Amino acid sequence: MLLKLNQIDVPPGQKVLLRNIDWSEFEAILQELGEHRAARIAYNNSILEIVTPLPEHETRKVLITNFVEALLEEMEIEFWSLGSTTFKNAKMYQGIEPDNCFYIKHEAAVRGKNRLDLTIDPPPDLALEIDVTSRTHPNIYEALGVPELWRFERGELQINVLQNGKYTEVEYSPNFPNLPLKEVIPQSLKQCQKEGRNKTMKAFRHWVRSAIA
Template sequence: MNLKLENAVQQQVEEQRFLLSGVTWEQYETLRATLDDFPGLRMTYLEGMLELFMPSEEHEDIKTTIARLLELYAIEKNVRLYGYGSATYRKKAKERGLEPDECYYLNTKKEFPDIAIEVIVTRGLLDKLEVYRGLGVPEVWIWQQGQLVIYHLSQENYEPATRSEFLPDLDLDLLMRCASMPDQHDAVVAFRDALQ
């Protein structure tokens, strides 16, 4: 296992990313099990490459705000949405594994979530869409610089979409406006008021 240290720190954002190469599947599983109790640590594994990521407070604020808004939407619209946060998902045959920032199942739990949400504050070192593709996650939402892009898995590749296949009536512009608000409580209240 070769350690290549890449620290992707940007404009006083306290996110840290480290990339290890030549990591076997067994080493990845051992590291994941060993470091499970390390608060906040995320791992992304892609065919022998392992990214270790410690999210910033800004990252966690945005992902929590989006989660609160989405969960409020599901309650208001009576959608059976089940959140699993940053649970670990992996597939040995495809040599892929990760913890989404947030993830959801609709109606019932399956092997992999229906929707995964990723917040990008600093550039990642591995292609997460490639990891999700190998896991077969049907929909990935990526938030970056106040914009939300939804990707649908079509055939073998992700394609950008204008709306969620699972939540087609969700007003994405409203969600982005509220998620961009500096105060979580104000964002949730504004979103709730707009839904009613």
């Protein structure tokens, strides 16, 4: 490469595309970028995308993560959250960093692991993407076999389930059956802005307990 990565500045909400990146170059770029960074990557058939999220993106990511964790805790379901872990498969020339991800049904298979290899380990059961910068790559998640993908865009929650290798939008999450999360989570996000996080989380947990009783 003619430029070094430390010479590239990606402003919040913007992205950079690097073309004709082979797998060894992709691995080297990941190592150079390091794990403690704001930028997120997506790698698809030799094209590498580097995006720096906006502040509002990070706020929504954290709050929706809190709601998912509250759901799993109230339902007494063990889970393992791996945040923006880099998921990659060299055989498929695919790589992605979700805004967050959760192992639920396969929690025991990855519990305590710091490194994952999707040629051996299962993909996360649920991936979360906040589309403030429109960076979601559902085709990469499809190729990696992630069963469920949540996209939050323009104030709406979209729940996608992998069926025959392609995502289909559904009304209810298979991980949280019969719960109207497409309505409740966006409403709760708005409530956070009006009433504060703690009061909203308390009300959300109360709603979950009532809904599953």
